[in-house]
Amino acid sequence: MSGMAGTAGMSADQAARYDALMARLERRYFPDTRAWVCGRASRETLEIAIGTGLNLAHYPADVRLTGVDHNPAALAIARGRARRQGRDLRLTEADATALPYPDAAFDTVVCTFALCEVPDDDAAITEALRVLRPGGSLLLADHVVATTRLVRFGQRALETLTIPLSGEHFTRRPSAHLLALGAEVIASDRFAHGAIERVHARKRRAAGKTDHDDPRPQ
Numbered sequence: 001m002s003g004m005a006g007t008a009g010m011s012a013d014q015a016a017r018y019d020a021l022m023a024r025l026e027r028r029y030f031p032d033t034r035a036w037v038c039g040r041a042s043r044e045t046l047e048i049a050i051g052t053g054l055n056l057a058h059y060p061a062d063v064r065l066t067g068v069d070h071n072p073a074a075l076a077i078a079r080g081r082a083r084r085q086g087r088d089l090r091l092t093e094a095d096a097t098a099l100p101y102p103d104a105a106f107d108t109v110v111c112t113f114a115l116c117e118v119p120d121d122d123a124a125i126t127e128a129l130r131v132l133r134p135g136g137s138l139l140l141a142d143h144v145v146a147t148t149r150l151v152r153f154g155q156r157a158l159e160t161l162t163i164p165l166s167g168e169h170f171t172r173r174p175s176a177h178l179l180a181l182g183a184e185v186i187a188s189d190r191f192a193h194g195a196i197e198r199v200h201a202r203k204r205r206a207a208g209k210t211d212h213d214d215p216r217p218q
Protein backbone atom coordinates (compact mmCIF):
# COMPACT_ATOMS: atom_id res chain seq x y z
CA MET A 1 0.00 0.00 0.00
CA SER A 2 1.12 3.53 -0.78
CA GLY A 3 4.05 2.55 -2.95
CA MET A 4 7.08 2.08 -0.73
CA ALA A 5 8.43 -0.32 -3.36
CA GLY A 6 11.74 0.67 -4.86
CA THR A 7 12.39 3.55 -2.45
CA ALA A 8 15.95 2.37 -1.93
CA GLY A 9 17.05 5.52 -0.13
CA MET A 10 14.00 6.39 1.94
CA SER A 11 14.71 9.40 4.15
CA ALA A 12 13.53 9.83 7.72
CA ASP A 13 11.06 12.43 6.38
CA GLN A 14 9.62 10.04 3.81
CA ALA A 15 9.29 7.35 6.47
CA ALA A 16 7.51 9.77 8.82
CA ARG A 17 5.14 10.78 6.00
CA TYR A 18 4.46 7.11 5.19
CA ASP A 19 3.75 6.32 8.85
CA ALA A 20 1.43 9.35 9.22
CA LEU A 21 -0.49 8.42 6.04
CA MET A 22 -0.81 4.83 7.22
CA ALA A 23 -2.07 5.99 10.62
CA ARG A 24 -4.82 8.05 8.92
CA LEU A 25 -5.81 5.17 6.59
CA GLU A 26 -5.81 2.75 9.51
CA ARG A 27 -8.07 4.90 11.66
CA ARG A 28 -10.52 5.35 8.81
CA TYR A 29 -10.52 2.03 6.93
CA PHE A 30 -8.91 -0.74 8.96
CA PRO A 31 -8.83 0.01 12.68
CA ASP A 32 -7.57 -2.84 14.88
CA THR A 33 -6.34 -4.83 11.86
CA ARG A 34 -2.69 -4.88 12.91
CA ALA A 35 -3.76 -6.09 16.37
CA TRP A 36 -6.09 -8.72 14.79
CA VAL A 37 -3.24 -10.09 12.64
CA CYS A 38 -0.29 -9.86 15.03
CA GLY A 39 -2.28 -11.03 18.06
CA ARG A 40 -2.60 -14.42 16.30
CA ALA A 41 1.16 -14.84 15.88
CA SER A 42 3.02 -17.26 18.11
CA ARG A 43 6.53 -18.56 18.75
CA GLU A 44 9.01 -18.24 15.82
CA THR A 45 7.44 -15.59 13.59
CA LEU A 46 8.60 -14.18 10.27
CA GLU A 47 7.21 -10.87 9.01
CA ILE A 48 7.67 -10.50 5.25
CA ALA A 49 8.02 -6.96 3.80
CA ILE A 50 8.11 -5.53 7.32
CA GLY A 51 8.61 -1.96 6.06
CA THR A 52 9.13 0.58 8.85
CA GLY A 53 7.91 -1.90 11.48
CA LEU A 54 4.40 -0.56 12.09
CA ASN A 55 3.28 -4.00 13.32
CA LEU A 56 5.94 -4.30 16.01
CA ALA A 57 3.87 -2.90 18.88
CA HIS A 58 1.05 -5.37 18.15
CA TYR A 59 2.88 -8.68 18.64
CA PRO A 60 2.57 -10.63 21.89
CA ALA A 61 5.71 -10.12 23.99
CA ASP A 62 6.77 -13.79 23.78
CA VAL A 63 6.83 -13.94 19.96
CA ARG A 64 10.38 -14.35 18.59
CA LEU A 65 10.36 -12.07 15.61
CA THR A 66 12.35 -12.03 12.36
CA GLY A 67 11.65 -9.47 9.61
CA VAL A 68 12.62 -9.17 5.96
CA ASP A 69 12.21 -6.41 3.41
CA HIS A 70 14.01 -5.66 0.16
CA ASN A 71 14.39 -2.00 1.12
CA PRO A 72 17.40 -1.40 3.40
CA ALA A 73 16.21 2.09 4.36
CA ALA A 74 12.90 0.69 5.62
CA LEU A 75 14.81 -1.97 7.58
CA ALA A 76 16.93 0.72 9.26
CA ILE A 77 13.76 2.47 10.42
CA ALA A 78 12.23 -0.80 11.66
CA ARG A 79 15.47 -1.50 13.55
CA GLY A 80 15.28 1.88 15.33
CA ARG A 81 11.62 1.35 16.18
CA ALA A 82 12.35 -2.10 17.64
CA ARG A 83 15.18 -0.62 19.74
CA ARG A 84 12.91 2.13 21.10
CA GLN A 85 10.23 -0.45 21.94
CA GLY A 86 12.75 -2.77 23.58
CA ARG A 87 11.81 -5.59 21.18
CA ASP A 88 14.31 -8.19 20.11
CA LEU A 89 14.14 -8.36 16.29
CA ARG A 90 16.34 -10.02 13.66
CA LEU A 91 16.21 -8.19 10.32
CA THR A 92 17.47 -9.30 6.91
CA GLU A 93 17.38 -7.68 3.51
CA ALA A 94 15.63 -10.19 1.24
CA ASP A 95 13.10 -10.55 -1.53
CA ALA A 96 9.72 -11.98 -0.54
CA THR A 97 9.99 -14.54 -3.35
CA ALA A 98 13.45 -15.84 -2.34
CA LEU A 99 13.61 -16.07 1.45
CA PRO A 100 16.97 -17.05 2.98
CA TYR A 101 15.45 -19.62 5.38
CA PRO A 102 15.09 -23.41 5.31
CA ASP A 103 11.75 -25.16 4.84
CA ALA A 104 9.38 -25.20 7.85
CA ALA A 105 11.58 -22.80 9.88
CA PHE A 106 8.70 -20.70 11.32
CA ASP A 107 5.51 -21.26 13.33
CA THR A 108 3.90 -18.09 11.94
CA VAL A 109 4.39 -15.96 8.82
CA VAL A 110 2.87 -12.45 8.64
CA CYS A 111 2.53 -10.13 5.65
CA THR A 112 0.53 -6.88 5.82
CA PHE A 113 -0.14 -4.31 3.08
CA ALA A 114 2.66 -5.61 0.88
CA LEU A 115 1.31 -8.42 -1.34
CA CYS A 116 -0.38 -5.59 -3.27
CA GLU A 117 3.05 -4.48 -4.49
CA VAL A 118 5.10 -7.68 -4.75
CA PRO A 119 5.29 -8.31 -8.52
CA ASP A 120 4.24 -12.00 -8.21
CA ASP A 121 2.01 -12.37 -5.13
CA ASP A 122 1.44 -16.11 -5.71
CA ALA A 123 5.21 -16.67 -5.72
CA ALA A 124 5.49 -14.74 -2.43
CA ILE A 125 2.72 -16.84 -0.83
CA THR A 126 4.33 -20.07 -2.09
CA GLU A 127 7.64 -18.96 -0.53
CA ALA A 128 5.89 -17.97 2.74
CA LEU A 129 4.29 -21.44 2.91
CA ARG A 130 7.64 -23.11 2.20
CA VAL A 131 9.25 -21.55 5.29
CA LEU A 132 6.15 -22.18 7.44
CA ARG A 133 5.85 -25.49 9.31
CA PRO A 134 2.85 -27.70 8.45
CA GLY A 135 -0.05 -26.54 10.64
CA GLY A 136 1.58 -23.11 11.12
CA SER A 137 -0.29 -19.81 10.72
CA LEU A 138 -0.13 -17.55 7.68
CA LEU A 139 -1.52 -14.13 8.63
CA LEU A 140 -2.35 -11.59 5.94
CA ALA A 141 -3.97 -8.16 5.68
CA ASP A 142 -4.19 -6.03 2.57
CA HIS A 143 -6.37 -3.94 0.34
CA VAL A 144 -8.07 -6.25 -2.17
CA VAL A 145 -10.59 -6.03 -4.98
CA ALA A 146 -13.81 -4.53 -3.58
CA THR A 147 -17.20 -6.23 -3.48
CA THR A 148 -18.97 -2.99 -4.53
CA ARG A 149 -19.08 -2.41 -8.30
CA LEU A 150 -18.48 1.34 -8.07
CA VAL A 151 -15.43 0.94 -5.80
CA ARG A 152 -14.08 -1.80 -8.09
CA PHE A 153 -14.41 0.57 -11.01
CA GLY A 154 -12.38 3.19 -9.09
CA GLN A 155 -9.75 0.59 -8.15
CA ARG A 156 -9.33 -0.49 -11.79
CA ALA A 157 -8.93 3.14 -12.88
CA LEU A 158 -6.45 3.87 -10.06
CA GLU A 159 -4.22 0.91 -10.80
CA THR A 160 -3.77 1.92 -14.43
CA LEU A 161 -1.57 4.61 -12.82
CA THR A 162 -0.22 2.90 -9.71
CA ILE A 163 0.96 -0.33 -11.37
CA PRO A 164 3.32 1.44 -13.83
CA LEU A 165 4.31 4.13 -11.29
CA SER A 166 4.90 2.11 -8.12
CA GLY A 167 3.91 -1.51 -8.81
CA GLU A 168 0.86 -1.23 -6.56
CA HIS A 169 -2.19 -3.37 -7.43
CA PHE A 170 -5.75 -2.70 -6.25
CA THR A 171 -7.71 -5.59 -7.77
CA ARG A 172 -5.84 -8.55 -6.32
CA ARG A 173 -7.24 -10.93 -3.71
CA PRO A 174 -4.49 -13.24 -2.41
CA SER A 175 -6.86 -15.24 -0.17
CA ALA A 176 -8.62 -16.62 -3.25
CA HIS A 177 -5.44 -18.55 -4.14
CA LEU A 178 -4.56 -19.89 -0.70
CA LEU A 179 -6.28 -23.26 -0.98
CA ALA A 180 -4.61 -24.04 -4.31
CA LEU A 181 -1.23 -23.00 -2.86
CA GLY A 182 -1.56 -25.26 0.20
CA ALA A 183 -3.27 -23.32 3.03
CA GLU A 184 -6.78 -23.33 4.51
CA VAL A 185 -8.45 -20.15 5.70
CA ILE A 186 -9.61 -20.61 9.31
CA ALA A 187 -10.73 -17.01 10.00
CA SER A 188 -11.18 -13.94 7.85
CA ASP A 189 -12.84 -10.57 7.76
CA ARG A 190 -13.57 -8.24 4.85
CA PHE A 191 -14.79 -4.65 5.19
CA ALA A 192 -14.67 -1.10 3.70
CA HIS A 193 -16.76 -2.19 0.65
CA GLY A 194 -14.84 -5.46 0.74
CA ALA A 195 -11.66 -3.59 -0.16
CA ILE A 196 -9.77 -4.56 3.01
CA GLU A 197 -9.30 -8.21 3.95
CA ARG A 198 -7.55 -9.86 6.86
CA VAL A 199 -6.96 -13.59 6.84
CA HIS A 200 -5.76 -16.28 9.22
CA ALA A 201 -4.82 -19.41 7.23
CA ARG A 202 -3.08 -22.63 8.22
CA LYS A 203 -0.55 -24.48 6.12
CA ARG A 204 -1.99 -27.89 5.29
CA ARG A 205 -0.32 -30.99 6.72
CA ALA A 206 0.52 -33.94 4.50
CA ALA A 207 -2.30 -36.53 4.47
CA GLY A 208 -2.33 -38.62 7.65
CA LYS A 209 -0.01 -36.25 9.62
CA THR A 210 -1.11 -34.69 12.93
CA ASP A 211 0.33 -32.35 15.56
CA HIS A 212 2.12 -35.36 17.06
CA ASP A 213 4.20 -35.76 13.89
CA ASP A 214 5.32 -32.14 14.03
CA PRO A 215 8.69 -31.54 15.74
CA ARG A 216 7.38 -28.25 17.24
CA PRO A 217 3.62 -28.69 17.75
CA GLN A 218 1.58 -25.70 18.96
Ligand SMILES: C[S@@+](CC[C@H](N)C(=O)[O-])C[C@H]1O[C@@H](n2cnc3c(N)ncnc32)[C@H](O)[C@@H]1O
Residues within 6 Å of the ligand: 001, 002, 003, 004, 005, 006, 022, 048, 049, 050, 051, 052, 053, 054, 055, 068, 069, 070, 071, 074, 094, 095, 096, 097, 111, 112, 113, 114, 117, 118, 119
Ligand atom coordinates in the same frame (compact mmCIF):
# COMPACT_ATOMS: atom_id res chain seq x y z
C1 LIG B 1 3.31 -0.46 1.87
S1 LIG B 1 4.70 -1.09 2.63
C2 LIG B 1 4.00 -2.05 3.97
C3 LIG B 1 4.97 -2.21 5.08
C4 LIG B 1 4.45 -3.01 6.28
N1 LIG B 1 4.24 -4.40 5.94
C5 LIG B 1 3.19 -2.39 6.86
O1 LIG B 1 2.22 -3.12 7.09
O2 LIG B 1 3.21 -1.19 7.11
C6 LIG B 1 5.22 -2.35 1.52
C7 LIG B 1 6.57 -2.94 1.86
O3 LIG B 1 6.79 -4.07 1.01
C8 LIG B 1 8.16 -4.09 0.68
N2 LIG B 1 8.29 -4.94 -0.50
C9 LIG B 1 7.68 -4.76 -1.70
N3 LIG B 1 8.01 -5.75 -2.55
C10 LIG B 1 8.88 -6.56 -1.87
C11 LIG B 1 9.58 -7.75 -2.22
N4 LIG B 1 9.46 -8.30 -3.42
N5 LIG B 1 10.36 -8.31 -1.28
C12 LIG B 1 10.50 -7.77 -0.05
N6 LIG B 1 9.86 -6.64 0.34
C13 LIG B 1 9.05 -6.04 -0.56
C14 LIG B 1 8.50 -2.62 0.46
O4 LIG B 1 9.89 -2.38 0.53
C15 LIG B 1 7.74 -1.99 1.62
O5 LIG B 1 8.53 -1.91 2.78
